[in-house]
Amino acid sequence: EIFLGLIDFLKGVWKKENLWIEFKFIFLRVSICIILRELIMLGARIDIARGLPIIHLNFFGYDEHAHHRGPSSMDAHKALKGIDQAIERIYKSALHSSRRQYDVWIYSDHGQDDVASYHAVHGSTVSKMVKKIYADFQSDKDLDTNLERLDFNTSEDVGVQFTRASYLGSWFEKLSIIKKEDLTIFKDSDVFVSAIGPTAQVYLKNQLTSAEKRELAQNFVHQGHIPIVMLPEENGKVRAWNKEGEFVLPENTSEVFGSHHPYLKEISKDMIELCHHEQAGDFTLCGWIPNGKPISFPLEYGAHAGPGIGETDAFAILPSDVFSPSTNEAYLTTKDLRQAALRFLNRADDAEEPYSHSLSNKIIHSKTTFRLMTYNVHSCIGIDGKLSFERIARVIA
Secondary structure: OHHHHHHHHHHHHHOOOOHHHHHHHHHHHHHHHHHHHHHHHHHHHHHHHHOOOOOOOOOOHHHHHHHHHOOOOHHHHHHHHHHHHHHHHHHHHHHOOOOOOOOOOEEOOOOOEEOEEHHHHHOOOHHHHHHHHHHHHHOOHHHOOOOOOOOOOOHHHHOHHHOHHHHHOOHHHHHOOOOHHHHHOOOOOOEEEEEEOOEEEEEEOOOOOHHHHHHHHHHHHHOOOOOEEEEEEOOOEEEEEEOOEEEEEOOOHHHHHOOOOOOHHHHHHHHHHHHOOOOOOOEEEEOOOOOOOOEEOOOOOEEOOOOOOOOOOOOEEOOOOOOOOOOOOOOOOHHHHHHHHHHHOOOOOOOOOOOOOHHHHHHHHOOOOOOOOOOOOHHHEOOOOOEOHHHHHHHHO
16 A cells, blocks of 8 residues: 555645655554554454444545546546455354344445535635635734735645545544634634535624625625635525526525535525535535536545535445335435334334334235245254254345
8 A cells, every 4th residue: 555655745746746645645544544444443353252232334445546536547447446345344243242143234325526626726715815805804804814824734635635644643643734723713703714515605794784794795796705604594595606696495496506416405405504504604605616616615635524426326235135215215315224124123213113014014014915934944043054044044134
């Protein structure tokens, strides 16, 4: 991995990427994609040996490379091979556990979109651009005293991929290019920007009138080249601006996010709730471009946390007898997976129905089909010598 990191470093230098960031990523990829992955896998196998009822783990390797080089990059796909091997070893440990009959569920909580970095496109970080536009709007150049600070030294500039090394301990925190004192430097500023991926929150120290906010939002779009700027309004609505004009959510969802989006209704609801959240900023910025390459505000080439098609898509690989969700939608949510797990463990909420197999329900309600099965279960002892009633029941199901 170190060798591959050196090769990737030379490629980054050739493409005139930030030299210091490229150098640090050699060690970041080793710590996250190898060391942390192996520790996660080892911890899961120890928990399997202990017989814990639920073991949940998360691999960061692909996500790390996807942020740095893009989700479709060769490095990101190579990281998936190592994750596949780790999953295989965990699965084998779960399959041969002497303490418990385990199920293995594999799912992604989100995807990523190939994006362009805001700094690479416009030559400035989004925080600097927002502060400059606000200062010009107030006609007071003294409002912002931090415009000349170095690039890439705050959380909204560099992205999540440069913070995970700290999970491995204090020594690995040195690999991060974010300094703790930098995270509080804007607290006394008139404008504070918090960005992750293609979504950013803008907090203003001074209150503005509704008309002033609308004018400032349009300035963010036309002067700051922000693809979408959203402002919460009364009656649970959101006013949004892009280069095409001014719109209202949820009425003009297709004009803001594009009519071809497969989850148009869902992302409209999510973005409205985000803008009206009690901790949301005065403005919510979005880098999604329906008919172009999305923009991510930190320094990255793959992003999530926005309304993009890739960001809101995912997958789940589940055992065949996991209950089917009661919703009529053609997709699963993480809440569906949680409820399915609780039903399977007979720990569902009082309002939820107990776990039951969807195929069994169909058979019970059928009036035209009768099935008779005869099966020698051999005292429910498998060819591996284990006594397992659940395994026999699963085969029958």
